[in-house]
Amino acid sequence: MAGDIPDIVIGRLPIYLRALTHMAAEGESLTTSSHDLGRRLGISSAQIRKDLSHFGEFGKQGTGYNINYLFEQLRQILHLDQEWPVVLVGAGSIGHALAYYQGFKHRGFEIRWIFDNDPSKIGQDMNGMIVQDMSILAELIVDEGVQVAILAVPAAAAQQNTDLLVKAGIRSILSYAPINLAVPPEVHVRYTDPVVQLQRMTYYLD
Amino acid sequence: MAGDIPDIVIGRLPIYLRALTHMAAEGESLTTSSHDLGRRLGISSAQIRKDLSHFGEFGKQGTGYNINYLFEQLRQILHLDQEWPVVLVGAGSIGHALAYYQGFKHRGFEIRWIFDNDPSKIGQDMNGMIVQDMSILAELIVDEGVQVAILAVPAAAAQQNTDLLVKAGIRSILSYAPINLAVPPEVHVRYTDPVVQLQRMTYYLD
Numbered sequence: 072m073a074g075d076i077p078d079i080v081i082g083r084l085p086i087y088l089r090a091l092t093h094m095a096a097e098g099e100s101l102t103t104s105s106h107d108l109g110r111r112l113g114i115s116s117a118q119i120r121k122d123l124s125h126f127g128e129f130g131k132q133g134t135g136y137n138i139n140y141l142f143e144q145l146r147q148i149l150h151l152d153q154e155w156p157v158v159l160v161g162a163g164s165i166g167h168a169l170a171y172y173q174g175f176k177h178r179g180f181e182i183r184w185i186f187d188n189d190p191s192k193i194g195q196d197m198n199g200m201i202v203q204d205m206s207i208l209a210e211l212i213v214d215e216g217v218q219v220a221i222l223a224v225p226a227a228a229a230q231q232n233t234d235l236l237v238k239a240g241i242r243s244i245l246s247y248a249p250i251n252l253a254v255p256p257e258v259h260v261r262y263t264d265p266v267v268q269l270q271r272m273t274y275y276l277d
Numbered sequence: 278m279a280g281d282i283p284d285i286v287i288g289r290l291p292i293y294l295r296a297l298t299h300m301a302a303e304g305e306s307l308t309t310s311s312h313d314l315g316r317r318l319g320i321s322s323a324q325i326r327k328d329l330s331h332f333g334e335f336g337k338q339g340t341g342y343n344i345n346y347l348f349e350q351l352r353q354i355l356h357l358d359q360e361w362p363v364v365l366v367g368a369g370s371i372g373h374a375l376a377y378y379q380g381f382k383h384r385g386f387e388i389r390w391i392f393d394n395d396p397s398k399i400g401q402d403m404n405g406m407i408v409q410d411m412s413i414l415a416e417l418i419v420d421e422g423v424q425v426a427i428l429a430v431p432a433a434a435a436q437q438n439t440d441l442l443v444k445a446g447i448r449s450i451l452s453y454a455p456i457n458l459a460v461p462p463e464v465h466v467r468y469t470d471p472v473v474q475l476q477r478m479t480y481y482l483d
Binding site for chain 1 (some may be wrong): 284287288290291292294295296299317318319354355356357361363370371373374375377378380381384385386424425427432448449451455456457465467469470471472473474475476477478479480481482483
C-alpha cells in the first residue's frame with residue numbers, strides 16, 4: 072500500500088478525487104473509466120490506471136470504476152475520512168479570503184483558528200473566528216494537537232513563522248509566502264504563488 | 278532554444294527566478310552555483326544544471342552563475358522583460374485579495390481590470406480599480422489585446438467564463454475555481470486550489 076509511491080502520483084489523487092466529486096454531483100452515471108477521467112482532466116488514461124494501480128484494484132476491465140467506491144477509497148488513502156483542523160497564520164487580505172473561503176467544506180479541512188501579530192488585527196472577527204495573538208500560537212498547536220497550518224504572511228516573516236509552527240508540531244504547511252522554506256524532512260510544505268503560475272505560462276506567449 | 282522543452286522544466290524556471298531575486302536582494306554574493314540554488318530549493322544540483330542546459334550556457338565550471346545575469350536570462354526566456362496586463366474575473370473575497378496583492382509588482386504582471394456580474398459589486402473601488410460589468414469584458418480583451426486572465430469565480434461559473442475569455446483572445450488563465458477547465462490546446466491553464474494542496478499532504482499524516 073504505502074511504501075515508496077512517488078509524491079507526484081500522490082499529487083494527482085486529489086485531482087482525481089475532485090473530478091469524481093463533480094461526476095457524483097452531476098449524477099449522470101454510477102461508473103466512470105480511466106478514459107472518462109482522463110478526458111476530463113487532460114491526463115492520459117494509461118497514467119490514471121498506473122497511478123491507481125499503486126493502491127490496488129479499483130475497477131474491472133470493461134466495467135470501469137464505481138464512482139462512489141473509488142471516491143471513498145481515495146478519501147481513505149489521502150486520510151480525508153476525518154476532518155483536519157487547520158490553523159491559519161496571517162490575517163491580511165489572503166488570510167481574510169481563506170477565512171471566508173467556502174471550498175474547504177466536505178473536503179477534509181476546517182480553518183479553526185486565525186493568528187496575527189498585528190495589534191490592529193488581533194480581536195477582529197473573521198467568519199466567526201477571532202484573530203488571536205501569535206504569542207499563544209505554539210501553545211494552541213500543542214494543546215489541540217494541530218498538524219496542518221496555512222501560512223499567509225509576508226516573505227520576510229515566513230521562515231521564522233515556519234520554524235515556530237514546526238517546533239510546535241505542525242507537519243503540513245501550505246504557504247502563500249513567495250519564498251522557499253527550510254523544513255525538516257518529516258514536514259511537508261506546498262506553495263501557492265500566483266506569480267509563479269503566471270510566469271510559467273508567459274513562456275508560451277509572444 | 279525553444280522546441281520541445283518539457284513543461285515541467287518551464288515550471289521550475291519561475292522558482293529559480295524567485296530564488297535569484299532573494300539572493301540578489303540579500304546581496305551576499307554576485308555569484309551562485311547549482312549547489313547553492315539546489316540547497317535553497319530542495320532540488321538536486323544536477324536537475325538544475327540539466328534544466329538550465331536546455332537554454333544555453335549560463336555559468337562556467339568552477340565559477341558558478343552570475344546572479345544578475347542568470348536572473349536577466351530567465352526573465353527573457355519567460356518573456357518577463359515586459360509587463361503583462363492582467364484581467365481579473367471575479368470580485369469576491371479571492372478577487373479582492375488578488376486586487377490588493379503586492380506580489381505582482383516587478384514580477385511581470387499587473388492586474389489592470391476587475392470584472393464581476395454581481396450588481397452589488399459593479400462600481401466598487403478595489404485598490405484604485407472600478408469593478409466593471411462582465412457584459413463589456415470580451416470587448417475590453419479584444420480592444421486592449423489582453424492575453425492573461427485570472428479567474429476567481431465559483432466552480433459553477435468557471436467553464437462559461439473560460440469560454441468567453443478564450444473566445445475574446447485570452448491565452449493564459451490562472452484559475453482559482455476548484456474544477457478542471459476545457460480549453461483549446463493553444464491556451465494554457467494553471468490551477469490554484471488550496472484544498473488540493475492540503476489533500477496532497479495529509480497522505481503523509483497519521
